[in-house]
Amino acid sequence: MIRNKGKTWLTRLVAGAGGLLAAALSLGYSLYEQRESDLVRQVQANTSLEAGRWKVLVTGSRVSASTPDGLQISKGKRAILVNMILENISAESSNLYGTLIRIANMPDVPRPQYYLVRDRAILWDLQPRMPELVVAVWEFPETSQLPDVLKLQVEGERFKPRDNLYSAPGWFPAGAVATMSLPLKRDIADRAP
């Protein structure tokens, strides 16, 4: 009888300790994940970054009234131009660089248009292993406040040989790779908003 009672007690103790251990592990893991996602590498401009499908080296940024193909931006707007060297390090030609770089310290950021410096024209596909000088252009209304220091975030991508839906190969978002701050040079004077 006494022996049986001891066994019950031991079972309860083990079950309780196991439960507590599981809860602690789960809490610790979620805390660790939270911390990891908050820790994004800070880099200087002119640092070569690998972001899954792309290798990018941002060289500078400026405000301009014209796009790299020589056309004037429509009235009431101005553009932020970011110069970079972009290389496709995947195995396939691709034009999916639109979400690679994000302006982090401005609200309501539109999608950028990329230009190829070599042709002074809109950039289409980037061929693998052929780095090119490109310019990303974001257009903003003239009334919006532009910061003096631009904060850019480089978004990574991860390759999956088999995705979960069709078990087809593909690239999927993998969170931020790095952030950088670079001074925003002004070609044109600020007008009062």
Next chain:
Amino acid sequence: MIRTALQILVMFSVAILLAALQATSPPYAMLTGPIRTTGQQRETVSSQTFSVKVRRVLKAKTIGFAQFGKRSQLQTSGVWMVVSAEVQAFQETMPVRAATLVGSSGRLYRQSRRAGAAANILSAKVVQPGLPTTGIFVFELPDDETGDMKLILSEQYDPQLKDEISVSLEANGMIAQNELEIGKDGV
């Protein structure tokens, strides 16, 4: 005792069988992939719906063509590969929009949109059945990828349950030049 052991054994073997079945079942993307036909440069390669005969393979450092009446010349950090070919449709009117060159490293180079305004680009044409159509495909790739290449053609990129023709290009059949002019009739 023997019964329990037998039960465990059966359970394990069923689990192994199921795992084997799962691992060997082809994925959806493969089941609905392209219907491939392969061939050599010197022959006409025919699939169910269309055929292709590669005529010339040219390599150049720069290419030039007339665009909106103005001459434009394109440079590259690698080389330009221009492939002229004849395509025939068998069953119905179809475009051949997708052309990819597989480089010697196995990387896939889609045709360059930079030269999209040149005359006689085959992917901008529509192929009518019974009317052989000629034209060119323009690619841009690093020089060390041009050793052993394959040309892959289909109606659209990433074809699903549609024909795809792959042609192995001969390395010694390539004509190299410094500057290539793409005229009204192609190359």
